[in-house]
Amino acid sequence: MNAVELENVDIAYGPTRVVRDVSFAIAEGESFALVGESGSGKSTILKAISGLAPDWVGTIRVLGKPRGHGPDRSLAKICQMVFQDPYASLHPRRTIDDVLAEPLAIHGIKEQRAKVEAALAAVGLDRRFRFRYPHQLSGGQRQRVAIARALMLEPKILLLDEPTSALDVSVQAEILNLLKKLRREQGLTYLLVTHNLPVVSFLCDRLAVMRHGRIVEIADVDALKAGRLTEPYSLELFQASGGPITAGA
Amino acid sequence: MSALHEWLLEESPSSRTQARLGRAWRILSALARNPLAAIGALIIIALVVTALFAPLIAPFSAVGQDLSNRLMPPSAEHWMGTDELGRDIFSRVVYGSRITLLIVAMVAVISAPIGLLVGAISGYAGGWTDRILMGITDIFLSMPKLILALAFVAALGPGIENAIIAIAITAWPVYARIARAETLTFRDAEFIAAIRLQGASATRIILRHVLPLCASSTIIRVTLDMAGIILTAAGLGFLGLGAQPPLPEWGAMISRGRNFILDQWWVATMPGFAIIAVSLGFCFLGDGLRDVLDPKQRESR
Numbered sequence: 275m276n277a278v279e280l281e282n283v284d285i286a287y288g289p290t291r292v293v294r295d296v297s298f299a300i301a302e303g304e305s306f307a308l309v310g311e312s313g314s315g316k317s318t319i320l321k322a323i324s325g326l327a328p329d330w331v332g333t334i335r336v337l338g339k340p341r342g343h344g345p346d347r348s349l350a351k352i353c354q355m356v357f358q359d360p361y362a363s364l365h366p367r368r369t370i371d372d373v374l375a376e377p378l379a380i381h382g383i384k385e386q387r388a389k390v391e392a393a394l395a396a397v398g399l400d401r402r403f404r405f406r407y408p409h410q411l412s413g414g415q416r417q418r419v420a421i422a423r424a425l426m427l428e429p430k431i432l433l434l435d436e437p438t439s440a441l442d443v444s445v446q447a448e449i450l451n452l453l454k455k456l457r458r459e460q461g462l463t464y465l466l467v468t469h470n471l472p473v474v475s476f477l478c479d480r481l482a483v484m485r486h487g488r489i490v491e492i493a494d495v496d497a498l499k500a501g502r503l504t505e506p507y508s509l510e511l512f513q514a515s516g517g518p519i520t521a522g523a
Numbered sequence: 524m525s526a527l528h529e530w531l532l533e534e535s536p537s538s539r540t541q542a543r544l545g546r547a548w549r550i551l552s553a554l555a556r557n558p559l560a561a562i563g564a565l566i567i568i569a570l571v572v573t574a575l576f577a578p579l580i581a582p583f584s585a586v587g588q589d590l591s592n593r594l595m596p597p598s599a600e601h602w603m604g605t606d607e608l609g610r611d612i613f614s615r616v617v618y619g620s621r622i623t624l625l626i627v628a629m630v631a632v633i634s635a636p637i638g639l640l641v642g643a644i645s646g647y648a649g650g651w652t653d654r655i656l657m658g659i660t661d662i663f664l665s666m667p668k669l670i671l672a673l674a675f676v677a678a679l680g681p682g683i684e685n686a687i688i689a690i691a692i693t694a695w696p697v698y699a700r701i702a703r704a705e706t707l708t709f710r711d712a713e714f715i716a717a718i719r720l721q722g723a724s725a726t727r728i729i730l731r732h733v734l735p736l737c738a739s740s741t742i743i744r745v746t747l748d749m750a751g752i753i754l755t756a757a758g759l760g761f762l763g764l765g766a767q768p769p770l771p772e773w774g775a776m777i778s779r780g781r782n783f784i785l786d787q788w789w790v791a792t793m794p795g796f797a798i799i800a801v802s803l804g805f806c807f808l809g810d811g812l813r814d815v816l817d818p819k820q821r822e823s824r
Contacts, residue, residue, distance in 0.1 A: 324720055350722035363713035367735050369542045376731075377721040402535035405542035410534070423717065 275338045277302045277431050277463040278323060278353075283332035285315070285322045292318045293330075293487045300480075302337075302430070305457060305464040307474040307495075309511065310484035316467045317358075320433045323465070324355045337430065351381065354424035355433040359440045360416035364408040370394075370419050371404045377426040393422040396459075397452060414445035418452065425456070434466040438473065450476055471515040475499050483508045553815045560811015566804025574620045581614035586769045594787045603793040606779065612793045615771035619794065622772045623801060626687055626756045627749050633691035635745050638698025643733045645699065646706025647725070657703065663696040668751075669758055676764040683772070686765040690755050694748060701744055702737040709736060739816040747809035750802035757798055773798050 278300045285293040293315040300306040308316040321327035323334055325345035334341050336353055357363040364373055374390045383389070391401060397418040408416055417437065424432060437453065438446040454477060457464060466478060474481050475495055483491045483505065491505040503509050532549070536542040554560050573580060583601075589609035597604045603612035645656040663671075668690075675689035709715060710733075718732055759765035760774025768775065773794040780791025 326716055326719070345719045345722070347722035350720060355717070355720055357713040357717065359713060363717055365714045365718075365732060365736075368732075369536075369539065371539060371542075376718065376723075380721055380723050380727065402537075405536035405539060406534075407542070407546070420717070423721075427721070 275302060276300060276335070277304065277337060278306075278465060279333075279335040279338075280319070280323075281333040281335075283319075283322065283330055283334060285318050285327055285330040287318075287327070287329065291487065293322070296332075296484075296487075296489055298482055298489065298492060300463060300465060302463055303461055304480065305466065305478045307466045307468060307478040307481040308484055309468055309471065309474060309481055311469060311511075314484040315487040316484050317435050320355065320435050320465065320467055324353065324433055325349065350377070350429075351427045352429055353431040353433065354427065354429040355435065356417075356420050356424050356437045358436040360413050360420055361440070363420050364416055366408055369405050369407055370399075370411075373408075373419060373423055374426055377423065381427065383427075389426065393426055396425065396456065397422040412445075413441050414448060417441060417445075417449055421449075421452065421456070425460070428460075429462075431463045431465065434464055436468050437466075439468070439470065446473075453477060471498065471512065483511060550815055554811055557811040557814055559807045560814070563804045563807025563809070563811060566800060567808055570620055570624060570801055570804065573617055574624045577618050577621055581611075581617040583611035583614040585615045585618035585771045586610065594783065594790070596787070597789055604787070604789040606776070606790050607783065612776075612790065615776060616773070616794055616797050619771040619773045619776065619797065620801075622683065622766055622770060623753060623756070623797075626683065626690070627752055627805075629687045630691045630694055630752050631745050631749070633687070634695040635698055635741055637691075638695040638700075639702045639734060639737055639741050640729075641695070642699040642702025642704075643706050643729050643737055646703040647710050647729050647733055649710075653703075656699070660696045660699045663693065664700070666693070668693045669755055672755060672759060673762070673764065676759060681764045681767060683766045683770070686756055686759045689759070690752055693755075694752065697748070698741050698744060701740055705737045705740050706733055709733075739812075743809055743813045743816060746805055746812055749805035749809070753798060753802050753805070 276299045280299070281297050283293065283296045284291055296319060298306070308319060310316050318327055322330045323336070323341070325341070325343070328343040330343070336349060341349060371390055374393055375386045378386045378389060390404065394401060394404060399415060399418050399422070403411065403415065408419070411419065421437070434453070438449050441449060450473060453464070456462060464477065466474070468474060475498055478495050480492065480494055481498060482489045483493075483503070485507050491503060491508045493503055493508070497503055498512070501512060503512055530541065531545050533541065533545060536545055554564065587610065589605070591609065592601075592605050593607055593609040595601055595605040595609075601611050601613065603616060606612055606615070641656055641660065645653045671693045672686070672689035675692060676685050679685040679688065715728065715732060718728055756765055756772075757774030757777065760772040761778040763775070763778065766772030766775055776794040777791045780787070780794070784791050
């Protein structure tokens with residue numbers, strides 16, 4: 275069964291169609307990347323899957339089940355999202371503990387204390403951060419909290435919207451390593467949006483290249499590493515990011 | 524004391540309560556460092572203490588008449604003189620603080636939550652909900668405060684309760700406007716989107732995530748409005764539509780003193796001083812709160 279499946283999906287913001295006729299499928303446990311320049315519609319696809327961009331036509335299936343158009347309470351336990359900007363994605367007036375306990379409270383899950391501490395440990399944050407406010411944390415620490423929050427409901431699928439682009443280079447590597455470790459430990463499926471090809475080759479199995487709201491090519495990450503992309507636009511993007519990629523980010 | 528201080532300012536609090544108390548303590552100490560805010564807070568505390576212990580502070584009864592001692596100038600015995608029925612003005616001002624505090628507190632308790640809720644729902648929901656709620660708000664905003672309050676009191680009959688209701692009805696639209704504007708600044712923020720994705724209902728998002736962020740600007744505004752509320756209440760009292768005699772309401776006292784203002788100035792002036800002092804206190808406190816709770820300074824704490 276596929277974790278996420280899109281068939282002929284068109285997404286619009288008001289009168290403008292941002293994404294046209296997109297189809298792809300991500301197997302369970304796979305890590306799939308959407309790459310492309312700004313405005314190519316890659317983040318919009320994540321928003322449609324999560325329910326934040328309800329204005330779309332076509333079929334979106336999550337774990338085989340077609341999803342509706344708004345945010346969905348039952349989907350919350352299957353599919354969660356990590357946002358781009360860790361400075362905007364945490365409530366400024368709530369402690370880390372509040373932020374992490376909230377999804378448990380929404381779904382009436384007990385043993386909040388133990389679960390919050392376990393989540394902090396899983397993303398490599400010390401227990402002393404538990405009762406701090408977001409403004410008392412660095413960008414990397416905030417992004418760890420955001421990842422921990424996304425994992426609180428033990429979802430199968432994680433939608434990652436440029437999770438490292440707002441961070442310093444050294445912190446980026448830490449977060450990428452953390453994401454890689456979490457995927458291995460919890461058997462997660464990733465759908466990653468990025469414009470950074472080294473991140474793709476480090477974290478993903480396959481990628482789709484997007485341009486002007488359409489997918490121009492879907493390829494294996496090996497093809498990316500070897501520079502064997504076929505479409506001219508993909509190659510252009512590949513050249514722009516500095517040629518063949520050997521190591522991780 | 525220093526142990527408590529350290530516990531409050533702990534960088535890594537070990538419980539929810541400690542984190543919240545620590546935040547409250549930081550706000551309080553920032554407030555105490557602001558001289559105007561400290562003066563304002565002292566005046567308000569003095570008002571509350573006076574209201575609580577009025578029978579202990581006032582040397583005379585607020586309503587006891589003594590016609591042989593009418594219209595006496597301020598003296599050692601009657602600090603603020605006596606009025607046309609020989610009642611001690613100082614005692615009446617002291618008892619009047621209870622009425623003022625009651626009006627101010629009730630108006631805040633009624634109008635601030637209504638305004639916050641209407642504004643937050645309007646801003647978060649958008650669309651038709653927003654248009655309808657803001658239309659209603661605009662209708663109330665377009666009416667002059669005192670005139671609308673007068674109309675309500677005229678319809679409901681004079682008295683403190685009706686004055687409170689009338690003032691509350693005219694006060695909430697401003698808070699709704701503020702809460703809506705504040706909500707609009709973060710309704711599309713990622714932290715709200717994250718909570719939506721976790722399956723939270725709109726009610727939960729508004730009550731637990733939107734309202735706390737609108738609260739500080741509303742608190743500031745309510746505090747600054749307190750002066751206006753006191754003046755409106757005094758105005759209603761002055762016109763004979765607020766507290767009824769013999770209640771020692773400050774506005775009503777000024778109204779009675781008007782007849783003697785040229786020869787016995789203290790009858791109208793003393794309650795006037797009380798109104799000025801309390802209004803100033805709320806203004807100072809509101810300004811100080813704005814400095815402390817201002818979102819632009821939040822990051823530095």
